[in-house]
Amino acid sequence: MEDASIVGPLQGITPVLVILTSWVILKERVPTVWGVIGIVTTVFGVYILALKRSDIRSVRGFIQPWNRLSHSVGARLALLTAVLGSISLNFDKLVVLHSSQAMRGASVFLFVAVVVLAWSVARGQWQKLDKSCFLPL
Numbered sequence: 001m002e003d004a005s006i007v008g009p010l011q012g013i014t015p016v017l018v019i020l021t022s023w024v025i026l027k028e029r030v031p032t033v034w035g036v037i038g039i040v041t042t043v044f045g046v047y048i049l050a051l052k053r054s055d056i057r058s059v060r061g062f063i064q065p066w067n068r069l070s071h072s073v074g075a076r077l078a079l080l081t082a083v084l085g086s087i088s089l090n091f092d093k094l095v096v097l098h099s100s101q102a103m104r105g106a107s108v109f110l111f112v113a114v115v116v117l118a119w120s121v122a123r124g125q126w127q128k129l130d131k132s133c134f135l136p137l
Contacts, residue, residue: 009076010066015039016084025090046073 016039022028031039068075095104120126 003074007074008049010069010075011082012043013081014081014085015043015071017082018089021086022090022093025087040049118130 019031019039023030028034056131069079092108095107117126120129
């Protein structure tokens with residue numbers, strides 16, 4: 001388990017990634033100058049709030065969460081989560097625009113179920129499960 005002071009600041013970059021990925025995936029307009037100022041201010045505020053008190057005393061401490069990317073698995077996973085989250089938000093919008101919210105929910109749950117099943121079969125966890133509670137088909 002990783003310390004929240006490492007993961008929190010890195011999750012603050014998600015709004016910026018959503019703007020970039022929506023520009024690429026959905027061909028949406030770039031926000032206005034005031035929109036960009038608002039996003040940057042929000043991201044900066046989240047970053048500051050998530051830092052440790054000891055990190056704020058120097059410039060080196062201020063960029064410490066980014067320096068931790070090289071040796072912290074939790075920091076790399078937090079950044080990966082931000083990237084994947086920003087991509088999935090755009091695909092959620094596409095599904096809702098071209099079908100319905102119910103279809104979006106069903107497709108997300110189906111996708112997650114298939115991925116979890118494939119992961120558990122690939123790792124050998126599926127064979128170890130007690131399947132006696134499953135209804136025979």
